Amino acid sequence: MIQEVMLITVAITVAFMVLCFATDLRERMIYAFPCMTLIALWAVLCAISTGQFVMIGIAVSVHLAIYLALKITGxxxxxxxxxxxxxxxxxxxxxxxxxYEIGITMYMILELIVMVFALIVSFVVALIEAKIKGQKLTKKSSVAVVPGFAVVIILMVVKMVFWR
Known part of the structure; x- marks a missing residue:
């Protein structure tokens, strides 16, 4: 049962990420409701699948703190x-x-490495977008961050399905 729910969640997540990729480039806008629903669903799936409530609590708390800091500071x-x-x-x-048999320190290092990869992908997408639009990318340019995260999220969910 949990495998079927995971596959459905993966399919919905991939579809949503493709939509986010396109809408962030076109309108610089993301639809929050599906995102918030997927956030809750992934957290619940993780808790049910692993039972590692302490690690989940730590990870969710850290991410929520960073999320709130990003929201407050703008x-x-x-x-x-x-x-x-x-x-x-x-x-x-x-x-x-x-x-994976890793500690919290290695977990954080790996997550930061993957996040840097997502930001690099976003920068490459911004370069391509600027080239297509015939604009120059400057410090004050509007750069879509979500496309990089969308690519990384799609890669992560595909990895979860095919490389267990």
């Missing part, structure tokens, strides 16, 4: 912050259901 847009929180829940689920 460093990223609201949709970007929502996708960051979704990224955190999916990364947590991937690591805990994958039965």
């Amino acid at each position: 460093i990223w847009g609201d949709g970007d912050s929502d996708v960051f929180l979704l990224y955190g829940m999916i990364f947590m689920t991937m690591m805990l259901t994958g039965k």
Whole structure:
């Protein structure tokens, strides 16, 4: 039963990430309701699948603190912050259901490395977008952060399905 729910959640997540990729490039907008629903669903799936409530509590608390800091400071847009929180829940689920034998320090290092990869992908997408639009990318340019996270999230959920 849990496997079927996981596959449905993966399919919905991939579809939502494709939508987010496109809408963030076109309108610089993300639909928050599906994102928040997926965040809760991934957290519950992780808890049911692993039973590692202490690790889940730590990961969720840290991600919520960063999420709130991003929302309060306005460093990223609201949709970007929502996708960051979704990224955190999916990364947590991937690591805990994958039965990796790592400590909290290595977990944080790996998550930061994957996050940097997502931001690099976002920057490459921004370069391509600027080139297509015939604009120059400057410090004040509007860069879509979500496309990079969308690519990384899709890769993570595909990894969870095919490489267990």
